[in-house]
Amino acid sequence: MRPILPALICSLTLLAGHACAALPSTLAACTRSATLLACVDxxxxxxxxxxxxSTTYLRGxxxxxxxxxxxxxxxxxxxxFFTxxxxxxxxxxxxxxxxxxTTxxxxxxxxxxxxxxxxSRITGC
Known part of the structure; x- marks a missing residue:
């Protein structure tokens, strides 16, 4: 599996209010509306x-x-659960x-x- 999945999971935990210490120092540029978040790194x-x-759809x-x-x-x-x-x-x-x-x-x-x-919200991922 390519490294994109952990980054996606981390992005989702960010949306849920958790910190992700494993994110690279060069973050993606994102645009957000009420129901859509679009990012490019x-x-x-x-x-x-x-x-x-209660369903979230990701494409990339x-x-x-x-x-x-x-x-x-x-x-x-x-x-x-995700597929x-x-x-x-x-x-x-x-x-x-x-x-x-903790997640x-x-x-x-x-x-x-x-x-x-x-x-974790305290220590990140």
Missing amino acids: PQGNAYSVAAAG FEVSGKRYWAQTNSRYGQLT GLASDGEAWVGYSQRVGW RNRFSSSGGSRGQFTC
């Missing part, structure tokens, strides 16, 4: 986040892999679980990658 990677009720373009991708997140209380698909056929699934000020994140992909990380 200095390398040319782009993504947008649209919210509709990854420069290094020259691929488009889409991800859907569904929130159920303190749990958020994604890239233009090269890679698929991924995972979840984020809020526990107090636990796990994911795996059809490319054989899997991982987990924890984010």
